Amino acid sequence: MKKAFAVLLVALIAMASVMASGAGEGTATVSTDGSTSMEKVILSLAEQYMADNPDVNVTYNPTGSGTGITAALEGRCDIGLSSRALKDSEKESGLTETVLAYDGIAIIVNAGNTVADLSIDQIAGLFSGAISNWSEIGGPDAPVVPIGREAGSGTRSGFEEIVGVEDACKYSQELTSTGAVITAVSQNPGAIGYASLASNLDSVKAVTVNGVTATEDTVKSGEYAIQRPFVFATLTDTPLSDAAQKFFDYCLSAEAAPIITAAGAVATH
Amino acid sequence: MGISGFLATKGYASNPRRLMEDLIHLVFLILGLVAVGSVLVITIYLIISGLPAIVEIGPIEFLFGTRWASTAKEPEFGILPFILTSIYGTGGAILIGVPIGFFCAVYLARIAPKKLREVMELCIGVLAGIPSVVYGLVGMTILVPGIRMLFNVPDGASLMAAIIVLTVMILPSVINVSLSALDAVPREYEEASLALGATDIETYFRVTVPAAKSGIFTAIVLGIGRAIGEAMAIMMVAGNVANMPSLFTSVRFLTTAIASEMSYSSGLQREALFSIALVLFLFIMIINAILNMLKKGNQKI
Numbered sequence: 001m002k003k004a005f006a007v008l009l010v011a012l013i014a015m016a017s018v019m020a021s022g023a024g025e026g027t028a029t030v031s032t033d034g035s036t037s038m039e040k041v042i043l044s045l046a047e048q049y050m051a052d053n054p055d056v057n058v059t060y061n062p063t064g065s066g067t068g069i070t071a072a073l074e075g076r077c078d079i080g081l082s083s084r085a086l087k088d089s090e091k092e093s094g095l096t097e098t099v100l101a102y103d104g105i106a107i108i109v110n111a112g113n114t115v116a117d118l119s120i121d122q123i124a125g126l127f128s129g130a131i132s133n134w135s136e137i138g139g140p141d142a143p144v145v146p147i148g149r150e151a152g153s154g155t156r157s158g159f160e161e162i163v164g165v166e167d168a169c170k171y172s173q174e175l176t177s178t179g180a181v182i183t184a185v186s187q188n189p190g191a192i193g194y195a196s197l198a199s200n201l202d203s204v205k206a207v208t209v210n211g212v213t214a215t216e217d218t219v220k221s222g223e224y225a226i227q228r229p230f231v232f233a234t235l236t237d238t239p240l241s242d243a244a245q246k247f248f249d250y251c252l253s254a255e256a257a258p259i260i261t262a263a264g265a266v267a268t269h
Numbered sequence: 270m271g272i273s274g275f276l277a278t279k280g281y282a283s284n285p286r287r288l289m290e291d292l293i294h295l296v297f298l299i300l301g302l303v304a305v306g307s308v309l310v311i312t313i314y315l316i317i318s319g320l321p322a323i324v325e326i327g328p329i330e331f332l333f334g335t336r337w338a339s340t341a342k343e344p345e346f347g348i349l350p351f352i353l354t355s356i357y358g359t360g361g362a363i364l365i366g367v368p369i370g371f372f373c374a375v376y377l378a379r380i381a382p383k384k385l386r387e388v389m390e391l392c393i394g395v396l397a398g399i400p401s402v403v404y405g406l407v408g409m410t411i412l413v414p415g416i417r418m419l420f421n422v423p424d425g426a427s428l429m430a431a432i433i434v435l436t437v438m439i440l441p442s443v444i445n446v447s448l449s450a451l452d453a454v455p456r457e458y459e460e461a462s463l464a465l466g467a468t469d470i471e472t473y474f475r476v477t478v479p480a481a482k483s484g485i486f487t488a489i490v491l492g493i494g495r496a497i498g499e500a501m502a503i504m505m506v507a508g509n510v511a512n513m514p515s516l517f518t519s520v521r522f523l524t525t526a527i528a529s530e531m532s533y534s535s536g537l538q539r540e541a542l543f544s545i546a547l548v549l550f551l552f553i554m555i556i557n558a559i560l561n562m563l564k565k566g567n568q569k570i
Contacts, residue, residue, distance in 0.1 A: 150529040151338075167341040172424045
């Protein structure tokens with residue numbers, strides 16, 4: 001028995017020393033937390049940055065814009081990620097926003113739907129229930145089934161704000177991920193939904209809005225109307241750690257722009 | 270010095286085996302306290318984080334309000350739609366699932382040939398082991414479009430789809446628990462009935478089933494517990510819109526209300542989600558209490 005205890009004790013000490021040395025090895029950590037819409041962009045940036053700087057570890061916690069902003073405010077992460085502009089109240093509480101990129105929100109319908117172009121008003125009507133059958137706007141005779149994201153989602157608040165249907169949408173389904181929305185739209189002939197342009201839209205049809213196709217170029221030029229910013233939220237009064245500041249600068253540099261583009265968003269810088 | 274003094278006072282120095290015994294006791298006590306401690310921590314945490322929002326919104330408005338609009342400019346937090354949906358959804362699943370599970374258990378316990386029983390029990394075991402997200406995925410890709418076409422409704426994601434998924438999910442626990450209750454009925458009871466001239470089926474339903482009654486009730490309550498706590502699968506098929514429940518509308522359960530808004534919530538919205546968790550917790554406590562009462566009843570027989 002005594003032997004067993006001795007072995008256990010040695011093992012514990014060994015583990016503790018390994019963990020302690022791991023933490024003290026001098027690898028700096030940059031923690032990011034927030035929007036799931038920004039996952040593809042931030043992970044691509046982090047991957048390239050960590051390949052270039054092996055002594056830095058960039059972490060990403062996919063919690064959602066609201067949680068990411070709170071985490072940045074409470075100092076639980078270095079950089080908060082938000083897929084909407086910060087509210088005035090959030091800025092007043094001590095956060096600064098830096099726009100990293102723009103994301104277009106594609107309006108998607110079932111692949112079998114003949115409607116190819118929608119105006120903002122029509123989109124508002126389709127989601128608010130004012131237009132209840134596709135035949136009213138020259139489409140097939142099928143009931144409109146609006147499919148959206150859950151309350152609090154950055155894509156949803158972005159979409160509703162731009163289209164002007166805040167709190168007025170009569171959703172038939174509220175799903176918790178972009179992928180689920182795309183799947184649901186692909187299965188229902190009368191469905192209409194919205195999804196980030198960066199996502200894979202092969203199984204559905206993205207309509208043009210006011211005659212403009214949602215592409216990176218039209219989002220960047222501002223021609224495509226339904227778009228939103230990808231934002232870095234940082235504390236106004238507390239400077240970032242050296243490692244975090246370097247990563248922050250890297251993301252906004254011209255060097256990072258092709259990576260952001262490859263991830264499906266439109267870089268600002 | 271201090272330690273050796275302590276050892277001497279307890280008499281451990283002269284009796285090292287006793288020290289060992291007491292140490293082991295302590296270790297087991299700590300391990301036991303992990304489970305008890307988790308329950309206590311969760312309960313206290315839920316009450317602390319769930320109560321403020323209920324007080325702020327007002328208990329009547331919270332529990333009986335019919336509109337949930339947590340991120341609206343003038344937010345409303347009425348969870349009656351969620352409570353009713355959870356009750357209807359669970360009730361529906363019990364209504365369909367219990368007869369199927371019960372008759373299946375009677376068949377397996379008394380009528381089925383041994384080989385067939387083995388195969389079917391294996392299948393039920395697999396059904397119990399399927400992760401809920403898989404139920405949801407299958408429901409989303411097959412059941413939801415199926416309901417849309419079959420009943421000619423605009424969208425198949427509805428209470429109906431959730432009830433069907435829940436029914437399948439509670440079947441294994443209903444069948445397994447009923448089955449062991451029926452198996453525990455002594456052969457002599459049945460033999461006495463058969464000797465009196467009753468047919469096999471009469472014997473099963475007049476003698477075996479009444480003797481296994483409390484075990485079957487336990488199965489039903491377990492099924493309720495499983496159905497009311499399920500989130501992942503129904504989140505994928507129920508549509509998740511906070512409507513008052515009806516069979517073909519998109520609905521949100523207590524569980525899915527928490528799960529679907531948690532990741533992006535903030536402020537009072539987040540607190541209200543904890544309050545929903547508290548309500549759900551109370552529901553499950555009540556179900557557990559009923560289950561315990563039934564188990565005690567079981568032991569008396």
